[in-house]
Amino acid sequence: MTEPALARPEIIASLADVFRREGFDGASLSRLSDATGLKKASLYYHFPGGKEEMAEAVLDSLGEWFAENLFAPLRGPEPPLERLGAMRETLNRHYQGGDQTCLFGLLALGDTRDRFASRIGDFFGGWISALADLLTEADFEPDTAVRRAADAVMNIEGALMLSRALGDTGPFRRVLRHLPEVLLSAGAPFEGQFWEPPRAEDGSEDISEPEPSQPSEVEPEMPEDMTGDWLEDVPDGDDLAAMVPDQPAVVQDLGAEAEAEAEDEGDWVEEIPDVDNLAALIADQPKVEQDLAKPAARDEDWIDEIPDPEDLAAMIPDRPLPPDENDLPNPEPDDPPAQ
Secondary structure (H helix, E strand, O other): OOOOOOOHHHHHHHHHHHHHHHHHHOOOOOHHHHHHHHHHHHHHHHOOHHHHHHHHHHHHHHHHHHHHHHHHHOOOOHHHHHHHHEEEEEHHHHHHHHOOHHHHHHHOOHHHHHHHHHHHHHHHHHHHHHHHHHHHHHHHHHHHHHHHHHHHHHHHHHHHHHHHHHHHOHHHHHHHHHHHHHHHHHOOOOOOOOOOOOOOOOOEEEOOOOOOOOOOOOOOOOOOOOOOOHHHOOOOOOHHHHHHHOOOOOOOOOHHHHHHHHHHHHHHHHHHHOOOHHHHHHHHOOOOOOOOOOOOOOOOHHHHHOOOOOHHHHHHOOOOOOOOOHOOOOOOOOOOOOO
16 A cells, blocks of 8 residues: 655644644554554654654644744734734634644643753743733833733633643633733733732832731730830739639649759658568558578588479479389370271
């Protein structure tokens, strides 16, 4: 079967459809081959670097298209509102009313972002820069223009992703509907959707510490006669107890108790009772009389005094001395062994 004679732009367009639909990891060579009608060997002939080179070619082609059809018109001679309206129509056609995803945004997710970082950065940076130049022409301060442009791109890309996730183009169409008027409005664009940091008088972000809040009417006022050594005016324990009518005062001399503990700390060992006194201290335990006289000193050959087995058996009246092991008869089994 003869392969179709496709021009390179047609091959790249077919590859772009697969990458949009399957992502980079899901775009296998078999699917890329089926989409283009080219055998794998022919794909490698056109793109020796394999699938990564194919994706780079797709991104380069898309980048050129956006530069010509979107970024350049934003810097055209028409009034800003008209140029923004043209951008809205271009985006709506390119993304098919929200049914088509943004390949740059798709490849910016996951590990593929590092592979194509420069191309992804050039696309989003070029878009924000072109929008910011338009807003600067519309008498916005440069910092405000860049902030508004970035918010607009973020809204559009987020709406595309949400539309794809929900299977509903509504979010994308809602963002595009009022995009020109919102960007050029005097108030904050996309009000209520993004947090605006506090600004200083010169328009820069105010990163200073916030001023302490003023005391409200319900906050108690400090006594006028309170000085730097106000801690001395704090009432002691007895006065605090007297202020609480339902709580009786607890009188405790912590100082005297601490001194008594310090005096007893050193000689507490001497107060431990001996063995005889311990028995007397236990009311339910009678005193056990025991002759604790020390046994006579043993000489070095005390082992000779250990009784032999016959004497040990005689000391246990209920246990007779067993016969010598040589006199033990062989045990006979209770049951005959199995045949």
